[in-house]
Amino acid sequence: MTPEQVLFKLITYLNPLFWYKFYFYETIFIVTIIIFAFQYIRGSKFNKRLAKIHMNQISLELKKYFKNVGDKEQDILYEQDNPHTYKLYASNHPSMKFCLVGLYLHRRENLFNYYGYQFVFPSKERLVIEIGVQPQFRQYICFGIVKQNQIKRIKQEGYEDLKNICHTLTIPELDNSLQILTEYDEIAQQICTPEIIQLLNANQKSIHIIYISDVDRDPACKICVKVMTNLSTNPEYLNLVQLVVQLSLQIAQIKMDLKKITKAGQTRRKFNSKFKD
Template sequence: MTAEQVLLKLVMYLNPLFWYKFYFYETIFMVTITIFAFQYIRGSKLNKRLAKIHMNQISLELQKYFKNVGDKEQNILYEQDNPHTYKLYASNHPSLKFCLVGLYLHRRENLFNYYGYQFVFPSKERLVIEIGVQPQFRQYICFGIVKQNQIKRIKQEGYEDLKNICHTLTIPELDNSLQILTEYDEIAQSICTPEIIKLLNANEKSIHIIYISDVDRDPACKICVKVMTNLSTNPDYQNLVSLVVQLSLQIAQIKMDLKKINKAGQTRRKFNSKFKD
């Protein structure tokens, strides 16, 4: 084969029209695979970069309260569950069992999800801070703070205890956009100290839900405090970390009277028999 023939063959094979004409389905398949692979690599890298930024900022705030942030033995600050979910663990606090931070980003690595499903049913990137509390006294607490316009939606997201155990309560000092859900008014008033209300009002735009419950918890962690925020509305984590820590410390020292403890215990048994079968 002469040099001219080799050059002609090369030009022919490099011409997209040749593949389109003689290998149509193979071409479509290869182009599709290439696009999906490119999106997976590009989306995963972007999520990793965003996770590093968010987790580094969060860790700086957690270090003010917890001695151990991340896995020091393996020299890992946070773990990656999948290309769009990251977790950070902190521990060693005098009154708090642990802190688990979950970062839930868009599924940028998935072409259909990011440009298809996300366009039709848009979701938001969220940061969830969860602290395990070991109370100083025996107690049952079911409590939540949500946006006024999100109450129905929150109750549909699986918070059955908030829906079936709690009722709404108004505290005049609290921002009008926030709504309290509580089992006992006295407990809510004990939680919402002036300092806590000040933090709540300062973060009212970024709060998606504050969820505090003893229902269906591990015996080693009697009560869990969870704060969920949308990243797009809360670029600053300082007040949010302070809020969830102060809430947890406040709850740890709440003392319930015996009548409320017995009544709450009966409520839990009825709730579990209905929803935990």
């Protein structure tokens, strides 16, 4: 084979039109694989950068309250469950048994999900902060704060105790975009101190739901305080972490009278026969 023939074949094989003409389906398959691989790498890297920014900021605030933030044994600040889910754990506080931070990002690594499903059924990225509280006194608390226009949807998302146990309550000082759901009015008034109302109003744009329950909780604690927010591009983590912590500390010191404790216990057993105090 002459050098001219070698050069001609090399040019032919390097020409995309040659592969498209004679290997149409193979070309489509290879190009598709390359596009999906590129999107996976690109989307995963973007989510990693985003997670690093948010988790670093929120860990700085958590260190003000918890002695242990992150996994010291593995020497990592937070864990990556998959390319779009990240979790951070904090512990060692007298009243707060643990704090679990979950960051749920868009599935940018998945081409179909990010540019297809997300376009048809848009969803928001979430930041969820969950604190397990060990109260000083025996208590039953079921309490929630949601957006006014999201009450029906929230009750359909699995928060059965909010749906079956709680009623709405209006506090004039609270931003009118937020709605309180509570079992007992006086408990809600004890929770919503002026400081907490101020923090609620400061975070009202990002709050999706605040859920405080003795029913849906971790076995390691008596009360679970869960705050789910829409992820903001410029988050005020000072206010947000302070809100979750202040709610938890306020819950820990609430004292209920015996009649309400007895009645609340009966309500939960009626609502859930498997409920354990």
